Amino acid sequence: MLQRPRRNRKSEVIREMVKETYLSASNLILPLIITEGDNKKIEVASMPGVYRLSIDNLLREVESCLNLGLKAFDLFPNIDEALKDKYATISYHEECLYLRAIRAIKARFPEACVITDVAMDPYSSDGHDGIVENGEILNDETLEVLGKMALAHARSGADIIAPSDMMDGRVGYIRKMLDDNGFTNISIMSYSAKYASAFYGPFRDALDSAPKFGDKKTYQMNPANQREALIEAALDEQEGADFLMVKPALAYLDVIKLVNDHSNLPVAAYNVSGEYAMVKAAAQKGWLDERRTITEILTSIRRAGASAILTYHAKEVLENRWI
Numbered sequence: 001m002l003q004r005p006r007r008n009r010k011s012e013v014i015r016e017m018v019k020e021t022y023l024s025a026s027n028l029i030l031p032l033i034i035t036e037g038d039n040k041k042i043e044v045a046s047m048p049g050v051y052r053l054s055i056d057n058l059l060r061e062v063e064s065c066l067n068l069g070l071k072a073f074d075l076f077p078n079i080d081e082a083l084k085d086k087y088a089t090i091s092y093h094e095e096c097l098y099l100r101a102i103r104a105i106k107a108r109f110p111e112a113c114v115i116t117d118v119a120m121d122p123y124s125s126d127g128h129d130g131i132v133e134n135g136e137i138l139n140d141e142t143l144e145v146l147g148k149m150a151l152a153h154a155r156s157g158a159d160i161i162a163p164s165d166m167m168d169g170r171v172g173y174i175r176k177m178l179d180d181n182g183f184t185n186i187s188i189m190s191y192s193a194k195y196a197s198a199f200y201g202p203f204r205d206a207l208d209s210a211p212k213f214g215d216k217k218t219y220q221m222n223p224a225n226q227r228e229a230l231i232e233a234a235l236d237e238q239e240g241a242d243f244l245m246v247k248p249a250l251a252y253l254d255v256i257k258l259v260n261d262h263s264n265l266p267v268a269a270y271n272v273s274g275e276y277a278m279v280k281a282a283a284q285k286g287w288l289d290e291r292r293t294i295t296e297i298l299t300s301i302r303r304a305g306a307s308a309i310l311t312y313h314a315k316e317v318l319e320n321r322w323i
């Protein structure tokens with residue numbers, strides 16, 4: 001045998017020398033869930049180690065992450081049911097919990113990169129990502145709400161706006177809204193290929209944002225489809241996106257690779273709540289080695305082509321010095 005691939009695995013030094021994929025704090029984005037109140041830190045039952053935080057505790061969390069070198073955060077709100085309506089009106093109200101949280105982080109930690117989620121579902125009495133009429137999710141009417149929400153985020157200090165709703169044309173609509181209002185420098189990280197996935201279950205518990213009727217299959221993608229992700233990605237690129245996101249990540253590594261091969265924009269991948277919950281549950285039972293499983297999952301998402309990974313594991317991998 002002239003070629004013996006095992007020679008390049010014979011020692012730690014050589015294995016490290018030929019290593020192809022790196023994972024570091026700069027690749028990671030931590031999703032954080034915000035709730036109203038003072039000194040609140042409520043663990044999400046299906047996501048051990050993930051908490052709904054009131055703004056005071058959110059600031060403590062951001063500070064401890066910054067000290068670990070984790071500098072990018074994606075915020076999600078748990079909104080009081082009484083404040084929700086059909087049009088997600090509260091989402092762009094000056095005193096909305098979410099906008100207060102953005103302002104609080106940017107005032108205290110201007111160096112933190114704040115990514116904001118644009119979608120109606122946390123604020124919608126229907127629990128959908130669009131305006132509902134006769135059981136249908138309206139596309140173009142929803143864009144107006146998303147535009148107002150994005151503008152409110154920009155005014156509050158967001159660094160990157162991340163529309164997660166999957167309405168057609170929303171990246172272009174939001175880009176124009178931002179540009180017309182002087183926010184040409186604010187980036188858009190588009191959830192380009194967001195699948196109608198069972199893996200979002202724990203997150204919807206965390207936000208109390210499950211749809212009140214039906215499902216999200218008329219706007220989120222069918223898990224059976226791959227080529228369609230390229231249509232979505234190409235449109236978002238034409239409409240002015242700065243990042244293309246694939247979500248979920250682990251069951252969609254082929255889609256991450258495909259989007260990365262077809263676009264020169266950076267690809268982000270969302271390692272979602274259900275992926276997190278599976279690992280935590282198995283680790284708690286002693287069925288999986290937590291450290292090795294988590295680092296393998298994150299490395300495989302990077303290997304598939306993601307520049308940035310949104311993951312609930314972001315802080316623990318740094319705290320425990322797993323990467």
Ligand SMILES: NCC(=O)CCC(=O)O
Pocket residue numbers: 117119164199200201202203204271272273274
């Ligand atoms: N728009 C953000 C999400 O839907 C997150 C889903 C998850 O972590 O399961």
Ligand SMILES: [Mg+2]
Pocket residue numbers: 166167168169192232235236
């Ligand atoms: Mg789209």
